[in-house]
Amino acid sequence: xGRIISVxxxxxxxxxSNTAANLAALYAxxxxxxxxxxxxxxxxxxxxxxxxxxxxxxxxLNDYLWGRCTIEQTAYDVSxxxxxxxxxxxxxxxxxxxxxxxxxxxxxxxxxxxxxxxFRELIQAxxxxxxxxxxxxxxxxxxxxxIALSNSLLVVMRPDFQDYQGTGLTVEVARExxxxxxxxxxxxxxxxxxxxxxxxxxxxxYNCPVAGVIPHSDEMMGLASQGIFSVHYPDHPVxxxxxxxxxxxxx
Amino acid sequence: MTPDxxxxxxxxxxxxxxxxxxxxxxxxxxxxxxxxxxFAELRPQVVVPMFLGILYGPLxxxxxxxxxxxxxxxxxxxGLFFAVHWSIANGFMGLIPGLSRCLxxxxxxxxxxxxxxxxxxxxxxxxxxxxxxxxxxxxxxxPFHQALFFLFLPIFITDTLWAFLFIPLLMKLxxxxxxxxxxxxxxxxxxxxxxxxxxxxxxxxxxxxxxxxRVEELYTLGSVTLVVLAIGLGVSAFTSKRITAPVVxxxxxxxxxxDGDYSRLDALEVIRRxxxxxxxxxxxxxxxxxxxxxxxxxxxxxxxxxxxLIDRDKQSADLEKIxxxxxxxxxxxxxxxxxxxxxxxxx
Numbered sequence: 001x002g003r004i005i006s007v008x009x010x011x012x013x014x015x016x017s018n019t020a021a022n023l024a025a026l027y028a029x030x031x032x033x034x035x036x037x038x039x040x041x042x043x044x045x046x047x048x049x050x051x052x053x054x055x056x057x058x059x060x061l062n063d064y065l066w067g068r069c070t071i072e073q074t075a076y077d078v079s080x081x082x083x084x085x086x087x088x089x090x091x092x093x094x095x096x097x098x099x100x101x102x103x104x105x106x107x108x109x110x111x112x113x114x115x116x117x118x119f120r121e122l123i124q125a126x127x128x129x130x131x132x133x134x135x136x137x138x139x140x141x142x143x144x145x146x147i148a149l150s151n152s153l154l155v156v157m158r159p160d161f162q163d164y165q166g167t168g169l170t171v172e173v174a175r176e177x178x179x180x181x182x183x184x185x186x187x188x189x190x191x192x193x194x195x196x197x198x199x200x201x202x203x204x205x206y207n208c209p210v211a212g213v214i215p216h217s218d219e220m221m222g223l224a225s226q227g228i229f230s231v232h233y234p235d236h237p238v239x240x241x242x243x244x245x246x247x248x249x250x251x
Numbered sequence: 252m253t254p255d256x257x258x259x260x261x262x263x264x265x266x267x268x269x270x271x272x273x274x275x276x277x278x279x280x281x282x283x284x285x286x287x288x289x290f291a292e293l294r295p296q297v298v299v300p301m302f303l304g305i306l307y308g309p310l311x312x313x314x315x316x317x318x319x320x321x322x323x324x325x326x327x328x329x330g331l332f333f334a335v336h337w338s339i340a341n342g343f344m345g346l347i348p349g350l351s352r353c354l355x356x357x358x359x360x361x362x363x364x365x366x367x368x369x370x371x372x373x374x375x376x377x378x379x380x381x382x383x384x385x386x387x388x389x390x391x392x393x394p395f396h397q398a399l400f401f402l403f404l405p406i407f408i409t410d411t412l413w414a415f416l417f418i419p420l421l422m423k424l425x426x427x428x429x430x431x432x433x434x435x436x437x438x439x440x441x442x443x444x445x446x447x448x449x450x451x452x453x454x455x456x457x458x459x460x461x462x463x464x465r466v467e468e469l470y471t472l473g474s475v476t477l478v479v480l481a482i483g484l485g486v487s488a489f490t491s492k493r494i495t496a497p498v499v500x501x502x503x504x505x506x507x508x509x510d511g512d513y514s515r516l517d518a519l520e521v522i523r524r525x526x527x528x529x530x531x532x533x534x535x536x537x538x539x540x541x542x543x544x545x546x547x548x549x550x551x552x553x554x555x556x557x558x559x560l561i562d563r564d565k566q567s568a569d570l571e572k573i574x575x576x577x578x579x580x581x582x583x584x585x586x587x588x589x590x591x592x593x594x595x596x597x598x
Contacts, residue, residue: 004590116589141578148586168561172570176579177586192548205561 002035002123005249006150008135008143010166012043014156015187015214019242020134021049022230023154024090026239026246028079029231031087032129035075035122037061039115039146040136044095049228050078052092062096064118071118072125082231091126115142116149130250138166139173147174152181152249154211158188159198164205171206183211183248185241190216211248212241266303266311266318273299273319278326285405286459290337293456297410298417300345301375305357305422312345336386340379344410347375348418359422360429362437372418376410412452415445430527432494439490443483450479497522497529501536513544 007020017040024036038046038061047057059074075091082090123131133146147153153174157167167184174182184206189198195213203210217238230239276296283293300319304312320341324333332338348371351357356368384403387393393402419438422428454472500518507515522533573579 120592139573144573144579144582148582149589151590164561165566168566169569169573172566173573176570176574177583180590194549 002128002131003151003250004119004123004131004133004149005152005154006133006135006146007154007156008147008170009137009156009163010139010170011163012137014158014163016137016156017046017134018049018229019154019156019185019187019245020132021046021228022239022242023246023249024130024132025082025228025230026242027130027132027250028082028086028088028090033088033091033127035091035093035126035128035131036078037093037119037122037131037133038095039133039142040095043136046134047092047094050081050090050092051227052076052078052081052094057094060094060096061118065114067114071122075122075126081228083227085231088129091128093122115145119149139170144173144177147179148177150179152183153179154183154185154245154249155208156185156187157202159186159190159193159202168206171208181249183209183245185211185245186213188216189213209248212245214238214241262307262311263314266307266314269299269303269315270318271322272296273315274322274326277319277323281323281327283460285409286456287401288405289401291402291405291409293409293453295413295417297344297376297413298421300341301348301372301414301418302421304345304347304349304375305351305418305427306425307349308352309346309349312347312349313342314345316345317342334383336383340383343379343382344375347371347378348414357422358427358429359419359434360431362433365419365434365437368418368422369415372414373411376414377407380406380410408452409456412445412449416449430525432528435490435494435527439483439487443480443487446479446483447476450475494529497525497533501529501533505536508540508543513540516540 005023007016007023009016017038020036024034027034036046036050038044040046047054057074057076059069061071061074063069064071064074071093074093076094077089078092079086079089119131119133122128133150135143135146137143147170155167155170155174157163171182171184184202186198186202189195193215195215199210199213215238229236230242233239273296276299277292277294280292280294280296285291285293296319300312300316303315317338320334320338321331324338325331327333348368351368351371354367354371356364356371359365359368380403384393384398387402388395388398419428419441423430428434451472454475458468458472500522504515504518516537519533519537523530523537525533574583
């Protein structure tokens with residue numbers, strides 16, 4: 001049976017999609033079969049990181065939710081994005097980027113239970129070891145569902161006043177849903193900060209382990225949209241933090 | 252060839268070259284006999300063997316002095332060994348300043364070491380020539396009275412003054428006289444005095460060379476002394492300005508730092524490049540301010556990280572809103588079952 005890992009952040013712009021992509025890549029490089037679902041239907045973006053263009057993905061999660069196809073048909077093998085470092089495989093289930101489609105999904109909504117059925121079918125059909133879900137920011141119904149389905153939840157936050165309240169709420173909601181494992185990743189910490197102190201403070205404040213603290217890196221910012229950082233810089237301090245997070249979510 | 256050997260060879264070469272320079276200068280200065288003297292001349296070149304001694308040690312100074320004296324005789328057509336005891340005396344004139352290193356007068360970095368250097372220069376201008384004049388007296392070439400007043404004293408006084416005038420300057424150029432505050436202050440006064448004495452002495456000599464002393468020349472003498480005094484005063488004013496200016500800027504920057512403005516530290520850059528205590532003080536001050544600034548930033552940082560505060564009441568209300576919905580209640584009910592069905596349930 002596969003393990004579901006949700007990557008969530010209450011606010012946008014925390015580097016959530018990028019984190020999800022890097023985690024998936026790290027698992028695949030270890031030889032795991034990994035699926036990545038972009039459930040951020042209203043503002044999808046993870047496909048860019050895997051170098052997938054919209055015209056290469058005729059079917060998306062949207063089509064599955066509207067009953068046009070099976071979920072299997074929406075999975076694209078993106079193992080090539082790992083530049084030959086992929087020991088296992090990575091499948092990406094993108095969401096529709098098209099503005100009209102996005103408008104439609106917001107307007108019509110969809111059957112939320114289809115999503116959990118889809119995840120199960122996906123894991124079985126593709127024999128996945130791990131399914132990484134890139135969730136939608138906030139705590140709407142599909143996000144709550146993703147969290148509820150997860151074996152592990154990663155909450156991504158920035159050490160920023162605006163993120164504190166929402167992160168606290170996410171952590172409490174996940175506790176209510178009895179998610180078996182939950183860790184926090186602090187991202188984009190200004191490098192002038194004492195990272196260890198941030199880690200302690202956050203972990204005490206939310207009573208939840210902090211699996212990694214990633215300082216703000218211009219290097220990574222510059223390369224984030226051109227590929228997966230962990231593939232190109234496997235020994236970079238940022239990637240070492242990602243590895244810690246990956247381990248904490250799986251073991 | 253090891254670097255040490257190369258260095259030694261170069262030193263020997265320099266000493267020989269300096270010897271020749273000294274010799275040629277001796278020939279040229281032969282025209283300027285001191286009043287009443289048959290041998291003693293105006294010889295600013297005596298500083299050459301003295302300085303060589305300081306640079307390369309006693310042997311170097313001796314070689315330059317003795318060789319130069321002999322070369323001078325040879326060029327004058329008198330033969331290398333015209334006056335061996337005078338050549339030896341010239342050698343010792345170079346040798347004695349060469350003791351400066353072991354006597355703590357090289358480098359000159361304080362008033363005591365400067366005093367030791369001056370004593371060495373006085374000894375270098377007196378002892379060797381007391382010996383050579385003494386030999387002349389013993390040989391019966393000169394009566395004692397004449398030897399003292401027309402040979403030894405003129406040489407001793409003029410050579411001492413040349414050495415006092417030029418050796419500190421040359422050492423400064425060679426980096427052997429360090430610009431400590433006390434050196435800056437003493438040198439201003441020193442050169443003021445030397446300049447005055449030197450000007451008076453040279454004027455008297457030049458005037459009496461013609462064996463005449465007139466009223467006009469007496470006033471010339473006075474004027475020259477006044478000019479030298481004016482220059483000396485100007486120099487000491489400039490020096491004291493140089494000493495006090497950094498104190499003024501340091502004080503200003505210190506006041507700005509006190510007001511919490513750390514941005515003006517680069518104003519100290521010019522002072523920091525100085526090699527004296529002011530430079531050290533500016534350096535230490537800058538480092539101190541930087542560490543204070545760093546500590547202050549760390550303190551601010553602490554305050555910032557400690558601000559991970561949550562409005563617990565608002566959180567409870569928000570949580571209530573979410574967990575109170577029917578959707579959430581049913582989700583919670585089936586969450587465990589969904590996990591088991593969909594993914595790999597944790598034990």
